[in-house]
Amino acid sequence: MKLLDTLNWRYATKKMNGTEISKEKVENILEAIRLSASSFGLQPYKIIVVKNKEIRKELQVAAFNQTQITDASHLLVFAAYTGITEQHAEDFVQLHARVKNVSADSLSSLKNMLIDRIVPRGDEANFNWAARQAYIALGTGLIAAAAEEVDATPMEGFVPDEFDRILGLKEKGLKSVVLLALGYRDAANDYLVNVPKVRQDSKDLFIFVD
Secondary structure, eight states, X not given: OOHHHHHHHOOBOSOXXXXXXXXXXXXXXXXXXXXSOOGGGOOOEEEEEEOOHHHHHHHHHTTTTOTHHHHSSEEEEEEEESOOOHHHHHHHHHHHHHHHTOOGGGGHXXXXXXXXXXXXXXXXXXXXXXXXXXXXXXXXXXXHHHHTTOEEEEEOOSOHHHHHHHHTOGGGTEEEEEEEEEEOBOXXXXXXXXXXXOOOOHHHHOOOOO
């Protein structure tokens, strides 16, 4: 499918049929998320890929019993760093050095910029920033899933503290911010499957400054 056809095909699936997504499709979606745009390229978040059905049953309770949690093939939990530290800056510089095959010392200006500009903003500001970065990755995941003809449901209706407890995220310096259920639509039982997509007209949505 072409991109616009793909975007018209996708919708926030309300009822999934439990069919498992192929390993190749899952890997392609995850790789697209890995390549998603990110400020400074820092990617201040992790994506927890939950396939275990028993754990997803626990998570479902903390997501107001929404069926996509358990009927999906995979559940992605986007979790943002609760703060940005000097260690994050150091790890990021080491990654740059390894990928670009240069010395870490040659990247001192990048490291200093992160330490001087990002870290001092404080944990709350940096968590909010990291959460917004995670949403960019979420958007990439939605489009990538549609490109693979995999249904996807972005979900904010859950109790983050409970997800964090079940998945042990607090100990990792992470807090869950948004979910993405991946699977296949139950066309016979999903009331939205044939409902036209409702979006603003272009003339109402876009403001052009020529």
